[in-house]
Amino acid sequence: MGVRINDTVPDFTAQTSQGEISFHDWIGDSWAILFSHPKDFTPVCTTEFGAVAQLADEWAKRGTKVIGVSVDGVEEHKGWIGDIEKVGGASVGFPIIADGDLTVSKAFDMLPAEYYLPDGRTPADSQTVRSVFIIGPDKKLKLTMTYPMTVGRNFAEVLRALDALQTSSRENVATPADWVPGQDVVIPVAVSDEDAKAKYGSFETKLPYLRMAQLPE
Numbered sequence: 001m002g003v004r005i006n007d008t009v010p011d012f013t014a015q016t017s018q019g020e021i022s023f024h025d026w027i028g029d030s031w032a033i034l035f036s037h038p039k040d041f042t043p044v045c046t047t048e049f050g051a052v053a054q055l056a057d058e059w060a061k062r063g064t065k066v067i068g069v070s071v072d073g074v075e076e077h078k079g080w081i082g083d084i085e086k087v088g089g090a091s092v093g094f095p096i097i098a099d100g101d102l103t104v105s106k107a108f109d110m111l112p113a114e115y116y117l118p119d120g121r122t123p124a125d126s127q128t129v130r131s132v133f134i135i136g137p138d139k140k141l142k143l144t145m146t147y148p149m150t151v152g153r154n155f156a157e158v159l160r161a162l163d164a165l166q167t168s169s170r171e172n173v174a175t176p177a178d179w180v181p182g183q184d185v186v187i188p189v190a191v192s193d194e195d196a197k198a199k200y201g202s203f204e205t206k207l208p209y210l211r212m213a214q215l216p217e
Contacts, residue, residue, distance in 0.1 A: 002109030008139050009034075010107035016067070016095035017077040024139055031064040031166065032135040033158065036110060040072040040080040044152050049096075050088020051155045058159055062166060069097035069104050108133065132158055134165060171215060184212040 003009055011024040026032075035052065037045035052066055059066050070077065077096040084092050099105055110131055132153060134143040142165050147153050164175040167185070174186040187196050189209055196203050196211060203213035 003107075003133075003141050003144075005142065005144070006140050009133065009135050009141050010104075011139075012103055012107060014104060015074050015098045017074055017081065017092075017098075018095040021067075021095065021097075026067070027065065027135060027137070027139060029137050031062065031137060031162065033059075033064060033066045033162070034069060034108075034133040034135065035066065035153070035158075036069045036105070036108075036131050038070070038130060038149065040070055040076045041083065044149065045070075046080075046083055046087050048153050048155070049084040049092065050090065051153075052094065053084060053088045053090040053092045055155060055159065056090065056093055062159075062162055064162060066094045067097060068094065069099050071099050071102060071105060073100055074098045134158070134162060136165075136169065167215075173213075173215070176212070184214055187211040187213055 009023075011022065013020065013022050035048075037048070039045070049068060052068075072080075077098060081092045081096075097104055108131070130149060131144060131146040133141060136142050143161055145153070145158070160180060163181050164179055167181065168174055171185065172188065174188065176184075176186055179185070184204075187200070187203060191199075193211075196213065200213035200216065203211050205211050
């Protein structure tokens with residue numbers, strides 16, 4: 001069975017490009033993003049890892065750790081990092097998990113429990129290992145996205161979604177379509193008009209069940 005929203009994510013111990021980690025301990029009190037790819041030295045994933053490296057300051061601002069995972073080994077990861085840095089123009093400061101035994105891929109339901117890697121495998125053999133998981137400090141899954149091999153992931157959207165998750169968690173609100181920080185948020189239905197006015201000062205009622213407000217400074 002897969003990991004669903006608000007499930008506690010699997011804990012595991014694994015070797016990475018930066019040494020051994022215990023996943024829950026590694027997360028600590030931070031938010032975390034686990035993002036996977038089917039194979040090292042592949043074109044689309046190289047651009048993606050470069051994009052993640054370029055956003056190092058943005059992840060840090062949000063108290064968020066990022067970690068990659070692939071079914072290749074540590075030495076392959078270390079060799080591939082040079083290509084990532086060349087393409088991305090930024091240092092890879094985050095670890096990449098070596099998941100040769102498929103423990104992580106199967107625990108997060110990216111591959112079936114009975115799956116094994118064939119000899120001489122290609123990226124197509126593990127193409128479903130192509131997901132993003134955003135995890136809260138409580139070790140619960142907050143959001144997941146899965147992409148096909150031919151479509152590069154939009155990490156600006158991952159960053160936007162992280163902002164929305166952190167805002168909704170911190171402020172007890174929801175965010176509308178296409179929301180970015182600074183825009184109005186959705187007041188939860190359970191909050192009375194009186195309490196909403198006390199908290200936000202004013203708000204706009206678009207529908208009986210849709211009220212929008214600006215977060216206080």
